[in-house]
Amino acid sequence: MELLNPDKWVDNYADYLYNYTIVRVNDPIVAQDLISETFLAGLKSKKNFKGEATERTWLISILKRKIIDYYRKINSKKGKAEVHISYRDDDSEGDWLEENAADPFDRNAEDRMENKELGLVILECLDKLPEKQATIFKKKTIENFDTEAICKEYNITPSNLWVIIHRARKSMVECLEKNWFN
Amino acid sequence: MKFFLKCDEAVHVCDKSQYNEASFFEKLKLKMHILICALCRGHAKRNTKLTETINAANIKTLLPEEKEQLKSRLQQEIKNNPQA
Secondary structure: OOOOOHHHHHHHHHHHHHHHHHHHHOOHHHHHHHHHHHHHHHHHOHHHOOOOOOHHHHHHHHHHHHHHHHHHHHHHHHOOOOOOOOOOOOOOOOOOHHHHOOOOOOOOHHHHHHHHHHHHHHHHHHHHOOHHHHHHHHHHHHOOOOHHHHHHHHOOOHHHHHHHHHHHHHHHHHHHHHHOOO | OOOOOOHHHHHHHHHHHHOOOOOHHHHHHHHHHHHHOHHHHHHHHHHHHHHHHHHHHOOOOOOHHHHHHHHHHHHHHHHHOOOO
């Protein structure tokens, strides 16, 4: 029995893995490399997939190891585990304590982290929609394509599009209320 | 041009306004409708919240060509190791 479907991995999971990675490595190029390596590693260990988890969870578990490996590698390249904190950088004038204190009006890291998890929840909800609804909703809402372009690509009328968008939004609201807002 | 929307029309305008595709007049009619219709008021609130939530998440997507690249690398690997 074929449990995995590598041909669809990129379409189905690339954006999810990308959002997962980008928060953790903060570099688009590295993130893409890690995703690519994850897919290749997944392909190699396809036999080990027992279907106990979903395909996505399984790929995430591979990706996690890749991210750890990445940090190990850059750490060993540096050849030192010390952390240097410079209390003064070159463009600061003088030695102002205020410059070194956290700015309470800055959006804090926890905030940002929460938003990243929110992104994953949204993509998971999107995953539950029928495929065509999900793609069109994503194009329109997340990638901000305009109505005309989407209609042309899928050969549908604007009123078709709005019906699809309406249904998708309805399911998305329900899904997020269940999985995020409570 | 009529001034009062039916619920299904209001819902459509509400969807469009989530993408800034409703005209000023449409939005005005929607506001009027929402004043008198609690059901649509609730729907509009949730619908707007969805838009805000998605914006707050700031989801990154890969560009189509980046996806193509990933795909071709994967395809290459499948071709090289057909037994895998």
